Amino acid sequence: MSVKGLGELERSIMDILWAQNTPLTAREVGRLIEERDLAPTTVMTVLDRLTRKGFLDRTRDGRAWRYQPAESRDNYVAELMLEALDMTGDRSAALTRFAQAVSGPEAEILLRALSELEEE
Amino acid sequence: MSVKGLGELERSIMDILWAQNTPLTAREVGRLIEERDLAPTTVMTVLDRLTRKGFLDRTRDGRAWRYQPAESRDNYVAELMLEALDMTGDRSAALTRFAQAVSGPEAEILLRALSELEEE
DNA sequence: ATCCCAGCTCGACAGCCTGTAGTACTACGC
């Protein structure tokens, strides 16, 4: 699954679906994006594209499709981070920089997660 | 400095400049991308765009410009990673995922960098 | 049977970004 950037609308829609724990239909998604006054087909098109890109899975529900994220947002974010990391020639330097850049409490979280890994 | 994605050629050029410790002129950069047979103006255009996007700084050298990265590659990568992290609602979950995803030796590096931070 | 409607699928088009380059202007060395 190549992690590529998403457009703004695509991301809004992913956010909606990530926030949900049930698969939604296009109509339902559209209702949740009310701020923007989008044509129903717009939403459908984007859902379709996201599916083709592998970000969503869909299953039939009568005539309608129900969409749900193929992956959790956390996984997606972690993949993005790894992909960024891949871009460098010197991974350890980048990791070190990254470590320096995360703020205190988050450094804690990272440390704890890493420590747990060690123990296994 | 908004961290945006770079195109392929843009990235190649950044890679060249990141690999160098001296600012280069467009001509010099062009010579280093020989694999591709690019017109000199192509290189100049891209250098110009990268400068406007804030990825490069340039200073005069006679009539020519000398370009150099505004930021180290490691910083750039770290920023990309942080930006990815910003995209999530639950940063700690994403961080935990990330920690689980980095491979052993790299987890070591991270751990060490983080520990050093703690000590200060 | 028919007609309407929800939903879908396809196709379109504009705007922005990137790759790629040509043209035209401008100093500096000879």
Added chain:
DNA sequence: GCGTAGTACTACAGGCTGTCGAGCTGGGAT
């Protein structure tokens, strides 16, 4: 003065995203 390196400006095609409209289809209401 002229040629040349180097710049700045302009351009254009292709891909991606936002945004829809048109047209097809299956079921339920009449």
